[in-house]
Amino acid sequence: MSTETxxxxxxxxxxxxxxxxxxxxxxxxCDYEIEDVHIGKTSLDPSTARIAVIGDEAxxxxxxxxxxxxxxNRTHQHDVHLVPVEQDGVLPAGFxxxxxxxxxxxxxxxxxxxxxxxxxxxxxxxxxxxxxxPMHKVRAGEQVxxxxxxxxxxxxxxxxxTQVFEFMASEVSSEKPKALLVTQVxxxxxxxxxxxxxxxxxxxxxxxxxxxATDLARLVTEGWVDLLFAGNGFATHDIEADVLGTSLxxxxxxxxxxxxxxANHLRVINEVRRHGSIAAAVEAGYVTGGVMHxxxxxxxxxxxxxxxxxxxxxxxVITDTVAAADALRDQLGGMEVALMLxxxxxxxxxxxxxxxxxxxxxxxxxxxxxxxxxDRGSHQALGIVTDVxxxxxxxxxxxxxxx
Amino acid sequence: MTAGDxxxxxxxxxxxxxxxxxxxxxxxxxxxxxxxxxxxxxxxxGRLVATLQAAGAEVVEMAARPEVPDLVFTxxxxxxxxxxxxxxxxxxxxxxxxxxxxxxxFAAAGWRVDRLPEDLDHEGxxxxxxxxxxxxxxVLLSGYSFRSDARAATALADLLGCPVRPIQLVDPxxxxxxxxxxPLDGRRALVAPLGWDGYGRKVVEALVPExxxxxxxxxxxxxxNSVVVGxxxxxxxxxxxxxxxxxxxxxxxVECPVDEFLKAGGGCRxxxxxxxxALSA
Numbered sequence: 001m002s003t004e005t006x007x008x009x010x011x012x013x014x015x016x017x018x019x020x021x022x023x024x025x026x027x028x029x030c031d032y033e034i035e036d037v038h039i040g041k042t043s044l045d046p047s048t049a050r051i052a053v054i055g056d057e058a059x060x061x062x063x064x065x066x067x068x069x070x071x072x073n074r075t076h077q078h079d080v081h082l083v084p085v086e087q088d089g090v091l092p093a094g095f096x097x098x099x100x101x102x103x104x105x106x107x108x109x110x111x112x113x114x115x116x117x118x119x120x121x122x123x124x125x126x127x128x129x130x131x132x133x134p135m136h137k138v139r140a141g142e143q144v145x146x147x148x149x150x151x152x153x154x155x156x157x158x159x160x161x162t163q164v165f166e167f168m169a170s171e172v173s174s175e176k177p178k179a180l181l182v183t184q185v186x187x188x189x190x191x192x193x194x195x196x197x198x199x200x201x202x203x204x205x206x207x208x209x210x211x212x213a214t215d216l217a218r219l220v221t222e223g224w225v226d227l228l229f230a231g232n233g234f235a236t237h238d239i240e241a242d243v244l245g246t247s248l249x250x251x252x253x254x255x256x257x258x259x260x261x262x263a264n265h266l267r268v269i270n271e272v273r274r275h276g277s278i279a280a281a282v283e284a285g286y287v288t289g290g291v292m293h294x295x296x297x298x299x300x301x302x303x304x305x306x307x308x309x310x311x312x313x314x315x316x317v318i319t320d321t322v323a324a325a326d327a328l329r330d331q332l333g334g335m336e337v338a339l340m341l342x343x344x345x346x347x348x349x350x351x352x353x354x355x356x357x358x359x360x361x362x363x364x365x366x367x368x369x370x371x372x373x374x375d376r377g378s379h380q381a382l383g384i385v386t387d388v389x390x391x392x393x394x395x396x397x398x399x400x401x402x403x
Numbered sequence: 404m405t406a407g408d409x410x411x412x413x414x415x416x417x418x419x420x421x422x423x424x425x426x427x428x429x430x431x432x433x434x435x436x437x438x439x440x441x442x443x444x445x446x447x448x449g450r451l452v453a454t455l456q457a458a459g460a461e462v463v464e465m466a467a468r469p470e471v472p473d474l475v476f477t478x479x480x481x482x483x484x485x486x487x488x489x490x491x492x493x494x495x496x497x498x499x500x501x502x503x504x505x506x507x508x509f510a511a512a513g514w515r516v517d518r519l520p521e522d523l524d525h526e527g528x529x530x531x532x533x534x535x536x537x538x539x540x541x542v543l544l545s546g547y548s549f550r551s552d553a554r555a556a557t558a559l560a561d562l563l564g565c566p567v568r569p570i571q572l573v574d575p576x577x578x579x580x581x582x583x584x585x586p587l588d589g590r591r592a593l594v595a596p597l598g599w600d601g602y603g604r605k606v607v608e609a610l611v612p613e614x615x616x617x618x619x620x621x622x623x624x625x626x627x628n629s630v631v632v633g634x635x636x637x638x639x640x641x642x643x644x645x646x647x648x649x650x651x652x653x654x655x656x657v658e659c660p661v662d663e664f665l666k667a668g669g670g671c672r673x674x675x676x677x678x679x680x681a682l683s684a
Contacts (some may be wrong), residue, residue: 069548
C-alpha cells in the first residue's frame with residue numbers, strides 16, 4: 001500500500017468537486033484521509049483540502065492521473081534535500097527522522113525504496129540507494145535526507161490477508177480466548193516459515209520463572225526460532241534452572257525457595273565466566289539443557305544485551321548497549337515474525353529496530369507493558385495479556401503437534 | 404423577474420470570417436475534407452451581425468488575420484470582467500497563436516490584461532459563462548476536461564474576484580461549456596445535461612431555478628450555443644418545443660443559420676464575445 005498526498009483548492013464545495021474527488025478515490029478501490037480542510041466562509045472565498053490517498057501502488061498512479069484532471073495535484077513532487085554529514089555520529093540539523101513503515105525517497109525524479117525501514121533513524125542516500133542508519137553510525141561525508149520533501153511513507157499493508165488484519169487490529173487482547181490466539185500465532189509462524197521468513201524470539205526472565213524454558217528450548221531445537229534476543233537475566237536463570245533446578249533461587253519444579261538460593265544465579269554466572277562463554281560451558285558439559293543450551297546445540301544465533309543492573313554478567317553479554325543494538329540489527333534480515341515473551345526493555349529495543357511489516361506478538365501478564373510497546377510506535381504489535389509460561393507451552397504443543 | 408433582465412450581451416465583439424476555413428481537426432465536428440463555402444460563411448456571419456444589431460446590440464469588429472482562422476470564434480478570446488480581460492490559454496497548438504492577438508487587441512482598446520498561470524489551459528467565454536440568480540451573486544460556471552483545466556477555475560476566481568464553479572464536460576462533441584449552457588435571465592437558462600457528469604448536473608440544478616432542459620437532439624443541434632440580447636434569443640436552430648417555451652417566458656426567438664461555422668463545431672454564441680460582462684460587480 002502507498003500513500004500520496006493531494007491538494008485541491010477553489011470553489012470545490014459548491015462545484016461538488018471535493019465530493020467528486022472523494023467518490024472517485026473510493027470508486028477506484030482506494031481509500032483517503034482528509035489531512036486538512038479549510039472551507040471558505042462565503043461563497044466568494046475559496047476552500048482548500050489536503051487529502052492523503054491510500055491504495056495499491058498500481059491503482060494509485062492511475063487514480064492520481066485521473067484526479068489531476070479534476071484539479072487535484074500531488075503535493076510531494078520534489079526530490080529529497082540532501083545534506084552531507086560533517087562530523088561522525090552527528091546528523092545535520094533538520095534531519096528526516098524515520099518511521100518503521102516502508103518508505104520511498106525521490107532522487108533525481110525517481111522514487112527509490114528504503115532498503116531497511118527502521119524507526120528513529122536517518123535516511124542516507126548513496127549510489128542511488130536509500131537506507132536507514134541510526135545516528136551513531138553515520139560518517140562524515142554521507143548524504144542525509146533533511147526535511148520531509150521527497151519522502152513518501154507507505155501505509156501499513158493490510159493486504160496480505162484480511163483475516164490477519166482483523167486479528168491484528170485488536171491490539172491488546174486481555175478479553176480474548178487464549179487458545180484461539182495461540183492457534184493464530186502458530187498459524188502466522190507457519191505461514192512465515194512457508195514463505196522462507198525468519199522468526200525472532202525476545203525472551204525475559206519470567207519465561208524461566210514461570211516454567212516456559214523447557215518448551216521454548218524444544219521450539220529452538222525443532223527449528224522454530226531463528227534468532228534469540230535476551231538479556232543477562234534470561235540467560236542466567238535459564239542456565240541456573242538447568243544446572244541447579246532453580247530460577248532466582250526458587251525451585252522451578254516445586255515453586256519453593258531453596259536454602260541459599262538467592263546466590264544461585266551468581267554461582268552459575270561465575271562458572272560460565274570460568275568456561276569463557278556459554279558455548280564453552282555447553283561443550284564442557286556444565287550446561288546440559290535449557291534454551292541457551294538448545295541455541296548452542298542447534299546453531300541458533302543469540303544476542304544478549306546487557307543493562308546497568310546486571311550481575312556478572314555472563315561472558316556472552318554485550319555490555320555496550322549501542323553495540324548490542326547493532327548486533328541485533330545485523331541479524332534482522334528476513335525477519336517476518338517476532339515473539340516478545342515477557343520482556344520489556346529488550347522487547348522495546350527489538351521493536352525499535354524492526355520494520356513495521358514484521359508481525360509482532362507481545363505476551364505479558366501486565367497489560368501496561370504491551371501498551372507501552374505500542375506507544376513507542378510499534379503499532380504492528382498484537383498484545384496478548386496472559387501468563388507467559390503456559391502460553392509458550394500451548395504454542396509449543398500447537399507447533400509441534402504434527403511433528 | 405422578467406425576460407430580458409440579463410445585464411450583459413448588449414456590446415459584442417465579433418471577427419469577420421475573411422480567413423475562416425476548416426484547416427485542422429481539433430473537435431469531432433471538424434473534418435478537413437469538408438470545404439467551407441467562404442461566400443456563404445461571409446453572408447451568414449453578416450446576417451448574424453445584422454440580427455444582433457436589430458435586437459439592440461452594438462457589434463464591435465476585430466480584424467481577421469490569415470494565420471489564425473479560428474479568430475472568428477471570438478467567444479474563445481478570453482474572459483471580460485468590467486475593464487479587465489483575461490486572455491485564453493488554448494490547449495491545441497493550432498489555436499495558441501490567438502492568445503497574443505487577443506491580448507494585444509484588448510490592451511489597445513483600453514482593457515487591463517491579466518494573465519492565467521502559464522501551465523493552465525482555459526478557453527475563455529467558450530468554457531465559462533456567468534449566471535446571476537435573482538438577488539444573488541454572480542457565479543461563473545466553467546467547463547473542464549476537453550479544452551480547459553479544472554485548476555484554471557481556481558486561478559480565474561483569484562483573478563476575477565468571483566466564485567467559479569468548475570463542472571466536468573464528458574461528451575467530446577460538446578467540448579466547450581457554451582454548447583451546453585446558455586443563461587437567459589436571473590431564473591432561466593438553456594441547459595444540456597448530455598454534456599455533463601452527474602456532479603455537474605447537480606451543480607447546475609442548484610444554480611438555475613427554472614432550466615429549459617434540452618433533449619440530446621436539441622443539444623446536438625447547438626441550441627444552447629445561442630446569443631441573448633435583452634429579450635431576443637438568437638439561435639443557430641430553434642426547434643418548435645424550445646421556441647414555444649422561450650416565447651411563453653416572454654422571449655423573441657430568431658433562428659439564424661450558421662451551418663458553415665457548424666462545420667468547425669461553432670454556432671452563434673461561438674462567434675460572439677460579450678464585452679459588457681461585469682462579474683465582480
